[in-house]
Amino acid sequence: MDSAAETLFRPVRAGNAFEETVERLLQSIRLGVVGAGERLPPERELADRLGVSRVTLREAIRVLADAGYVESRRGRYGGTFVNETLPTPLEGVGQAPDRSDLEDVLSLRHVLETGAAELAARRELTETEREHLAGTLADARTAGLTDYRRRDSRLHLAIAEITASALLTSAVADVRTRINQFLDEIPLLEPNLNHSNAQHEAVVAAILAGEGEAARQAMAEHLDGTASLLRAFLT
Template sequence: MVSANEALFRPVRAGNAFEETVERLLQAIRLGVVGAGERLPSERELAERLGVSRVTLREAIRALADAGYVVSRRGRYGGTFVSEVLPEPAARATAAVDAAAFEDALCLRYVLETGAAEAAAARTLSPGDRQHLTGTLAEAEAAGLGDYRRRDARLHLAIAEVTASGSLTTAVADARTRVSQLLDRIPLLEPNLEHSNAQHEAIVDAILAGDPEAARQAMAEHVEGTASLLRAFLA
């Protein structure tokens, strides 16, 4: 299994090292790869994996701390930890959504995530893979309104992870970030969450059963439902 942690904490491009470091760290936090209250990898490890200097990394961490996403603690058990309570997403924007970019994000998500579900179901999953899927599914189902979208995103990343394709996991993480930015602009609807959880269960059940076509169809139904909500509120 190629973890989302590995996919997100990959080397950044030299031209915008600070900005991309902030982006990668925020992706890991917003997509639930590093959960609330959890510790980020050490500065040395992060700097090596991202391919940036310790100075650049510290500047990025300081910026996230100032924005309320992380806290730094000193001492034997110190380090940088994701805040227990994350900043609220920006108030739902009233500016018009760029129609082409909007449809591009939804199309890319559909292609990547239906393909990931199909590919995951086609693999012979290890016990660890299966536990990873059922564990992230249970966490999404148990999540409250305040944490639901991060747990939801984490489950979708887990499906990509068990395909064992690092490139696919990276692509799904990037696509999911774009969709999450759109989802932050619309309200959470409790009936939709119940329906979403049922669809998640159907997707995971099909993957665990080794049924690629059923997994693809279940994922297609799920992402099309999300797209319908987004179009209703934003298009």
């Protein structure tokens, strides 16, 4: 299990165990940590990681299955698998975001993700970390319209992962989930996706070259473009 999955599948709070379990599982799916067609960790392992009973976990999985996010398969190679085609955003589980929160979320995202890009660039990355970052970049570059947001999310989360800060990775995952709720309310524009891919290339190139300030600036430019579209459509 990679570091993003370890971060998302951390123990939930006892008071809202069921609700937070649903949230964590859904977050892992929407951010592409567990991709389309992939299997969730085994039930016993997942329950242990989340710190919930298997009854609570099964109830959460049943809710996501009813909403069209996962399916359970029996047999030797069975388990719970993410569906190849996910529900339309905001269908099934979840609700429309409060647009009055947009500027607050954008500000938090800017601070977290520009900082993550700079910190990642200033670390001595292992070959595995470099390959992971390059791989998620390639996945985002080749994504189609239906899968772009998840692969884009996975790339941004990968940048946070290679900072080696679990707290930062968790914070980026949380703010990315909130940003995606806003993004789901605006159309995917192909020219913007092409531009975003070019900006992704610049961010990753700066990180791999160990250029912290360049990575921060490239990420800031990228985030500013997304913020402009969100403001244009939603305010």
